[in-house]
Amino acid sequence: MSSGDHVSPQQLQMFMPAGELRQNIPNDYYPQSEQDQSVEGMWERKLKETKSDDIHPDLHGSIASEGVKRPVRIHVEDGTILDGHHRIAAAADIDPKMEVPVRNIGRQSNPQAMRPVRISDLV
Numbered sequence: 001m002s003s004g005d006h007v008s009p010q011q012l013q014m015f016m017p018a019g020e021l022r023q024n025i026p027n028d029y030y031p032q033s034e035q036d037q038s039v040e041g042m043w044e045r046k047l048k049e050t051k052s053d054d055i056h057p058d059l060h061g062s063i064a065s066e067g068v069k070r071p072v073r074i075h076v077e078d079g080t081i082l083d084g085h086h087r088i089a090a091a092a093d094i095d096p097k098m099e100v101p102v103r104n105i106g107r108q109s110n111p112q113a114m115r116p117v118r119i120s121d122l123v
Contacts, residue, residue, distance in 0.1 A: 019096025021088045026081040046089040056086055063090045071101035
């Protein structure tokens with residue numbers, strides 16, 4: 001059971017499972033780019049970067065031992081991941097059920113519009 005199971009449509013979640021967050025689209029995903037020809041390829045690249053000492057020193061190890069401490073930022077209206085792509089990739093790799101702190105950004109003018117853009121929506 002995820003933390004969102006007890007949230008009414010008018011409430012915003014403060015924590016979400018990493019595997020569920022990974023289904024949302026990051027704001028820096030460009031399917032036309034050479035390195036991100038698929039959403040899955042983009043997530044694999046981000047995961048590889050979390051394990052690279054050159055790009056994100058010890059991010060994967062830190063999340064494995066301490067969890068995600070800094071909230072990821074999600075746009076309220078469409079669920080786009082604004083910040084925290086690498087933290088989500090690492091957490092989902094370690095444990096897809098790991099609860100990740102979420103900070104919701106933007107206005108909530110229509111609670112039904114809060115539904116995240118899912119990978120399945122693009123295919």
